[in-house]
Amino acid sequence: MILIQRPADITPSEITSEGLFRQRRNLIMASAGLLLGGGIAPATGVAAVSDFPGLKPGPFATDEEKTSFQAVTSYNNFYEFSTDKRQPAKLAKAFKSRPWTIAFGGEIAKQQRFDVDELIKKFPPQERIYRLRCVEAWSMVIPWVGIPLHRVLKALNPSSKAQYVRFETLLDPKQFPGQRGSLFGSSLDWPYVEGLRIDEAMHPLTLLAVGLYGRFMPNQNGAPIRLVVPWKYGFKSIKSIVKIDLVDKQPLNTWNRQAPREYGFYANVNPAVDHPRWSQARERRIGEWSKRPTLPFNGYAEQVAGLYQNLDLRTNF
Numbered sequence: 433m434i435l436i437q438r439p440a441d442i443t444p445s446e447i448t449s450e451g452l453f454r455q456r457r458n459l460i461m462a463s464a465g466l467l468l469g470g471g472i473a474p475a476t477g478v479a480a481v482s483d484f485p486g487l488k489p490g491p492f493a494t495d496e497e498k499t500s501f502q503a504v505t506s507y508n509n510f511y512e513f514s515t516d517k518r519q520p521a522k523l524a525k526a527f528k529s530r531p532w533t534i535a536f537g538g539e540i541a542k543q544q545r546f547d548v549d550e551l552i553k554k555f556p557p558q559e560r561i562y563r564l565r566c567v568e569a570w571s572m573v574i575p576w577v578g579i580p581l582h583r584v585l586k587a588l589n590p591s592s593k594a595q596y597v598r599f600e601t602l603l604d605p606k607q608f609p610g611q612r613g614s615l616f617g618s619s620l621d622w623p624y625v626e627g628l629r630i631d632e633a634m635h636p637l638t639l640l641a642v643g644l645y646g647r648f649m650p651n652q653n654g655a656p657i658r659l660v661v662p663w664k665y666g667f668k669s670i671k672s673i674v675k676i677d678l679v680d681k682q683p684l685n686t687w688n689r690q691a692p693r694e695y696g697f698y699a700n701v702n703p704a705v706d707h708p709r710w711s712q713a714r715e716r717r718i719g720e721w722s723k724r725p726t727l728p729f730n731g732y733a734e735q736v737a738g739l740y741q742n743l744d745l746r747t748n749f
Contacts, residue, residue: 482646484577490558492637492735498561499572501645503718508652509566510671512601512608512624524651527607529672532656538598538677541589548642548656555579555587557642565701565730566666569723571715576660577646578639585633585678594678597633599626599659599670620690626659626670627683627697631739637662637732640673663729663736665699696749700740701730705749 510520532548546554557577565571585597603623605611611622632638639660642649649655654671661668667687687695694708703713703726714723729736740748 483643483648484557484559484646487557487559487577487646490560490580492732493559493561494563494573494731496561496563496573498575499718504572504574504644505650505652507718509568509666510610510652510654511620512610512622512672513652514610520652521650523609524655527651527655529649529651529655532674534657534673535675536584536588536677537675538679539591539594540678541591544588551579551584551640551657552642555583559646560639562637562639562660562662563730564660564662564666564669565715565726567695567699567707567712569710569712569715569726570718571730572718575645576639576641577643577649578641578660580636581638581640581659582634582636584640588678590630590678593680595630596679596682597628597630598675598677598679598683599628599673600624600675600677601670602672602674620686623674624670624686625683626668626685628661628668629682629739630678632661635736635739637735641669663701663732665701667695668699698740698743698745698748700745700749701726702728702745702749704728705746 506521507517508520509517510524513520513523530548533545534548534551536544536546557579559575559577561573561575563571563573581597601624602608603611628638641654641658641660642656644650644653649658654669657673658671659669659673668685682697685695685697688697701712706712712726715726716723727733
């Protein structure tokens with residue numbers, strides 16, 4: 433005989449607490465990651481070793497539960513590798529992120545080039561736990577390791593003509609299979625380009641991220657250096673950067689060129705402005721079952737809303 437216990441027969445002591453449920457879930461995810469060759473993924477998500485000795489926490493960190501290391505490194509938007517979010521972790525294994533040089537140009541005192549490791553030594557990075565919100569309505573909480581961008585830009589002595597910052601990713605079809613083909617019926621205009629207003633770039637929240645969870649940046653997450661602008665949708669946070677120019681005109685970023693009705697220049701997280709094909713009012717945090725309300729500016733309104741006081745955010749999306 434099979435005894436079927438009615439809900440009324442279940443005692444409180446038999447109900448798994450939320451905390452224990454989360455611990456078990458994270459342990460299962462971590463074990464699955466190891467079995468699948470996903471690398472080290474402790475239940476807590478904390479890296480077993482650090483590539484950044486003496487790393488110090490920075491300001492503005494959220495105290496929300498961090499997304500597991502396994503999830504952060506196995507579910508990625510990186511179209512240079514693939515449009516399938518599960519594929520970059522597999523396709524990026526052979527990607528060469530060292531040696532790596534970033535060229536700085538445009539309206540600055542002197543055109544310069546820095547090896548990424550020189551940049552890390554010159555501007556010691558901090559750890560900052562930021563939310564990442566993607567336009568497809570999923571989100572993560574990630575402990576980034578990064579250099580505040582304003583520190584780098586100030587050291588370049590920009591001129592008064594510098595009104596925007598233009599970022600460009602690596603163009604290398606041999607390493608990036610996605611750059612060989614097409615997306616949505618037409619080729620993207622490679623290399624990937626993004627841009628910020630100078631005041632956005634100078635905001636202390638904006639990072640040049642060189643790692644996460646105390647590790648050097650994994651290839652599938654944008655190694656060796658990427659942008660992180662936490663109040664904007666994820667496509668603004670350009671990966672594998674090789675060129676940064678300070679310019680006098682607004683750059684035409686890649687997705688705005690590809691689909692201007694769907695992707696604007698600003699891309700501020702805004703629950704009141706839907707994507708033409710889906711709502712942005714709610715989001716699903718990776719690792720959670722239910723959706724949660726999307727926060728204006730991804731929860732960073734107190735810090736950044738003042739940048740847009742005189743801007744219609746429905747028109748300038």
